[in-house]
Amino acid sequence: MRTRAAATIAVVLVALASASAADDAGTDLGRRIYHEGRAAGGEPVRALLGSASTPLSGSAVACGNCHGADGRGRPEGGVLPPDITWDELTKPYGHQHPSGRRHGPFDERSFARAVTEGVDPNGGRIDAAMPRYALSVSEVAALTIYLKALARERDPGVSEATIRLGTVLPDAGPAGEIGRAIRAMLRAYVGDLNERGGVHGRRLELVVAGDLEQAAKRFGEKPVFALVSPYAVGSEARLLQFAAERRLGLIGPFTLAATPDASLQTFFLLPGEADLARVLLEFAARNAGLRSQRWAALVPDPDGSTAQALRNECRRRECGGLEVLPASAALDPGAVARLMHLGIEGVLFAGSEREFAALTAAADRMGWHPSIYTPVAGLARAMTAAPPAFAGRLFGAYPMRADAPQTSAAARSFETLRRDRGLGDQHAAAQRFAYAAMAIVEEGLRQAGRDVSRERFARAVESLHRFDAGPLPPISYGPGRRVGALGGYVVAIEPQGGFKPVSDWIAIEQR
Ligand code: HEC
Structure with missing residues (x-):
């Protein structure tokens, strides 16, 4: 089994390595059209919407806005933008859509017609919610190459064998002690999780930066998938901006009061x-x-x-x-x-x-x-x-009380981990935060599956309901809800x- 998997991976690697330089250029242009709605020169592509053919700037209606950064469509909403990764579009038995529209598999020509004219392989009208795009033959070809690559493309920080998480923790100054307590707990959790086999066969890795400048450099060299339990004393707003600019999920920032306008990738543990x-x-x-x-x-x-x-x-x-x-x-x-x-x-x-x-x-x-x-x-x-x-x-x-009874299963695991790894019980609040943030990350990664993307991960975390993250009250998130334990003592x-x-x-x- 293992050798077969290894052989498959080798084949994929060889196939990828032999992809021509032209394909690389195609992937880049395709990526740009898909995520930004812009053509090779950087100018927006042109799009038309609805039967009135209302002109739109492609940059306002990039494919990824509707079909998701990972191309896998959206699970909820009105007319659902479907999964348009190439494997999905070309499934031999085609698709039956919730609207009743039904068609056979796409190929490169019918895909071009779908994007430019709004018709499916059977000549059926695709819903007017999907814009039509004025793309050249080579632009459609680039988009096709990109959709083929998209299913294989992994978000930064994810490799075949590892998922890399980042955190920003002060090491010196008055906050240094708390920073070290958080780091020790994160390390202990990650070590323990890896001993248990990691998540979906991947080990977790932790990259720690002392401040945002160091983080920019370090995460530039070693891209991270998400930020867990960072502690940014006095530079909270910059931390949020840092994460948003890099599309980094932010799980359980320590002491950061929940900010209502934070990006949707930010998940707070406790209320402000x-x-x-x-x-x-x-x-x-x-x-x-x-x-x-x-x-x-x-x-x-x-x-x-x-x-x-x-x-x-x-x-x-x-x-x-x-x-x-x-x-x-x-x-x-x-x-x-x-x-x-x-x-x-x-x-x-x-x-x-x-x-x-x-x-x-x-x-x-x-x-x-x-x-x-x-x-x-x-x-x-x-x-x-x-x-x-x-x-x-x-x-x-x-939002926390030291003497509150901690009786849940995860709360007991927290105590065990603390004892087994000799972490002591100083800075208990910091330890609890770090533990709960990691428990949420672990659960989010499990639910997102082996095929994890940042988007799937964020959706998985968002779906947590009364999740036992250990030494905190139960954690629930939702589409508009970014505070996990909403309440207080x-x-x-x-x-x-x-x-x-x-x-x-x-x-x-x-x-
Ligand atoms: C404003 C949202 C939106 C944008 C932007 C958008 N789409 Fe769509 N797309 C949809 C919706 C909604 C459907 C499903 C319509 C239906 O069910 O009839 C769809 C359907 C499709 C289909 C047909 C899938 C099938 O199985 O029938 C393809 C292919 C597609 N989109 C590709 C793209 C590409 C490529 C882009 C960017 C160039 C893009 N879409 C941009 C909303 C969008």
Whole structure:
């Protein structure tokens, strides 16, 4: 069996090696038409749409936009762009489409007619959703060569025997220790997975860069398939851009608050402030009678995503009223007095430590002690320093809790791995992140199959539902959902005192 596979591979290699230089040029032009809708000179090809023959720029309707970067079509939608890899188009028994249209196998001539005239091998009309392209004979030929190669073409970072993953972790400075903890966990996971036989016969390899400059260089020399659990202190936006420019999937960036406009290839593990603020409202609704209460939100940007999420949530839940103010209003005792006179009972606070201290000091002087809820993890210390009369009224929401029970099968594997590899239990949050991100990568790769592409991988990760990634709550993604564990724990913070868990995991709905 093994020798037969080896022989097949040898034949394929020989066949590839003997492909002529003309074919290479054809593949390049074909690739450009397919992915960019541009001709040899870089100018867009011309396309016509529908029975009215509306002219379109080919760059707006590149084949890959509809048929997928891997040519395998789309599994969902209205009229489905089918799999158009060459092997598929030329299957001897042809195709029956969901619309009922039926035709025999394509050959090079009928393919040319499909692309330029919109008819199938049996002369049937291809649905008007598929544009017609003004391509020359040699351009169609180049496209054909490319479609033949496409099924064999692998995305960067994937070879016959390995899949290479990249990560960016600081090695020095204050963040270096966390970076090293993440790296140790990723290495342990990858080592263990390879000992278990890898994924679909491929070993995983990890390429670590210390920062984005190094990553650009290192991943240039050794292309990676996806990024796993990177930690980019202070350069989060650049990390997202780095990944988007290279079409790199980004799984479980550490501490990176979920950004709504992140590329669709980015999968966060835990929610950011806007969603944690919603967790707090859910908690208040369960415990404090949200409908009868008047609320104020003090946020850095009254038009930002946290404010917007709160407005929507309050409207949906019919809370007793919501005043949204910039957090700097906390520094103005007049503004604080106004909130008191409005009868505000609950304050959602997402400002700075200084603003928090000013708010609680001014309110305390006025004898006003509303409940204050914060989605900002960095405020915990300031909260413990609040005036004593706020006892029992200060709450924070956190996406992770060290003492939360970890009972799932994968959570036990996490503990075992940590113990067996002598990783210690320092930087537990970093370890959990790294483990969960790898568990998601492993599952995504398994589901994507041996024939993995970045697109298939992203689709597989997107389809995870209540997946047990180990030491985190269950992970679910979806077409519009990029936060895996959507929810949080609420903890009461005592002035001069400690922290007391006051809720189990509170799951919230996708916004
Ligand atoms: C705007 C989306 C879109 C773009 C762009 C697009 N297609 Fe299509 N294509 C479709 C849809 C939808 C169908 C299926 C129509 C149907 O079922 O009748 C289709 C069908 C086809 C078919 C017929 C397959 C069959 O089995 O009948 C071929 C071949 C094809 N496309 C090739 C291409 C090529 C090559 C390009 C780029 C030059 C391209 N398409 C660009 C949407 C698109």
